[in-house]
Amino acid sequence: MLPDFQRDRIDVVLVSPRNPLNIGAVARAMANFGYSHLTVVAPYAPHWREARSAVGAPDLLQNAKATECLAEAVAACTFVAGTGTLTYRKPEQPVVSLPDLGPIVAQHLDRGGRIALVFGPEKHGLTRDDLSFCNVLIEIPTDPHQPSMNLGQAVAVCLYELARMIPPRVDQTPSIVSEYGSIPRSPIQAGNINSPAPSGALDLLAGLIESTMTAAGYSPRAMQSANRHDLRVLLRRLAPSALDTRRMLGFFRRIVSRLNR
Amino acid sequence: MLPDFQRDRIDVVLVSPRNPLNIGAVARAMANFGYSHLTVVAPYAPHWREARSAVGAPDLLQNAKATECLAEAVAACTFVAGTGTLTYRKPEQPVVSLPDLGPIVAQHLDRGGRIALVFGPEKHGLTRDDLSFCNVLIEIPTDPHQPSMNLGQAVAVCLYELARMIPPRVDQTPSIVSEYGSIPRSPIQAGNINSPAPSGALDLLAGLIESTMTAAGYSPRAMQSANRHDLRVLLRRLAPSALDTRRMLGFFRRIVSRLNR
Numbered sequence A, B: 001m002l003p004d005f006q007r008d009r010i011d012v013v014l015v016s017p018r019n020p021l022n023i024g025a026v027a028r029a030m031a032n033f034g035y036s037h038l039t040v041v042a043p044y045a046p047h048w049r050e051a052r053s054a055v056g057a058p059d060l061l062q063n064a065k066a067t068e069c070l071a072e073a074v075a076a077c078t079f080v081a082g083t084g085t086l087t088y089r090k091p092e093q094p095v096v097s098l099p100d101l102g103p104i105v106a107q108h109l110d111r112g113g114r115i116a117l118v119f120g121p122e123k124h125g126l127t128r129d130d131l132s133f134c135n136v137l138i139e140i141p142t143d144p145h146q147p148s149m150n151l152g153q154a155v156a157v158c159l160y161e162l163a164r165m166i167p168p169r170v171d172q173t174p175s176i177v178s179e180y181g182s183i184p185r186s187p188i189q190a191g192n193i194n195s196p197a198p199s200g201a202l203d204l205l206a207g208l209i210e211s212t213m214t215a216a217g218y219s220p221r222a223m224q225s226a227n228r229h230d231l232r233v234l235l236r237r238l239a240p241s242a243l244d245t246r247r248m249l250g251f252f253r254r255i256v257s258r259l260n261r
Helices: A020-032 A045-052 A098-110 A151-163 A170-179 A199-215 A221-238 A242-259 B020-032 B045-053 B098-110 B151-164 B173-179 B199-215 B221-238 B242-259
Strands: A010-015 A037-041 A065-067 A079-084 A095-097 A115-119 A136-139 B010-015 B037-041 B065-067 B079-084 B095-097 B115-119 B136-139
Touching: A010 A020, A010 A151, A020 A037, A020 A045, A020 A151, A020 B151, A079 A098, A095 A098, A098 A115, A098 A136, A098 A151, A098 B151, A115 A151, A151 B020, A151 B151, A199 A221, A199 A242, A199 B242, A221 B242, A242 B199, A242 B221, A242 B242, B010 B020, B010 B151, B020 B037, B020 B045, B020 B151, B079 B098, B095 B098, B098 B115, B098 B136, B098 B151, B115 B151, B199 B221, B199 B242
Parallel strands: A010 A037, A010 A115, A037 A065, A079 A115, A079 A136, A095 A136, B010 B037, B010 B115, B037 B065, B079 B115, B079 B136, B095 B136
Antiparallel strands: none
16 A cells, blocks of 8 residues: 555546445545545535535545536646546547556656546546546456446545555565465464474374274275375375364374274 | 456355445446356345346346355355455454455466355454355455445455456466476366365365264364364365365265264
């Protein structure tokens, strides 16, 4: 996620939204991703009042600006990105696929710029005239059969893309990544749910499971060697933690003792 | 965007959604990103009818499934990802930040798996019990002051993340081989050593292990519910293959029948 001082330089601009519920949904998505500057261009007055007075409306809706035209809304911005689909238009602006937006925004923020993300009305989106105020047109990679997104969802997806720019919090990385093998995890830490069992513990478990197989008549003599091999391979593949392994040892000890009664 | 045949193996699962408008919003986000498999767990009947009969409801809503419980909804899935925030919980599952989800999903699709993305009710999200059916918990990188997203927006953001990833090329055998050492892949072939067990098979195995615990006197009555929960979580973490699971089923069947003699 971008730091506060950078998010503070990003405006979300809605051009003539029709549905007050959509305005509320946009405000909620902004609050979720930590943005606070909303501008609404030429709102329909009754809907605008309704949206701002809705129960549970985020603070940022109280502080939202209304302007008469898009030019006024983006006047202070150094980089204006319109959103829309390419299905029905041939844009005059460079088209940026949303996944490529991050570095462009980062570059502008680094240079001290102010950025606007502009969203059109629910029905037809931004007009050619609206787009003429935009430096680029952002294309969200939707399905060509159903390209037009709900307004609140489109804003959520764009702000999520900006939240993506900075890697996940450092203090959560080890336990996540270790599951998928790309970062070494600390094997010593006892009791950690992810602390892996040492090979010797797996061998102990394998021996006990083999005893259980024998006691239960599961593994005929001819198969014992193959089963022992497969079990060793299986336990390495499953990679149970030290704690998992202790539990399984207790469980199979109990089974063997019952079977051998 | 993923190719059709891969998107076809991704289910969106809503657990007890309360608001019919949210169900419609989820369906729209799915249509935007080209997904068609929606399952709703324990829907409130009047709202479910209302959502499905809404004007302009996408086709996929007509074909949506309703199930009584989450176990049933994800029974055919080999990888189940719950969604939520970490604000009020300490999850037992590995946490994956949404921007890291793509490669994990790609890997499972390459192995011929079926994936569920699970979303909880609007108010409180997925419960600890719901999460025990999940292999991982996906964290959307939201602002800590306002972490809880609107349901339709959360679904849109997750599906956008999948739309972001470059589809794995079908002919890319080498990258798969490097993932799994020297084992050649053939993802569809049943019984492949890497073909993951579906959730329903894990439930079957868990039930049988529980019977074994009871038969062996390992699990006192007071502990049964806790052990059932822990076992569900453990099996998801170990992620045994379909073949592993069949073997373990055979093994525990034998143990139970001996113990019960």
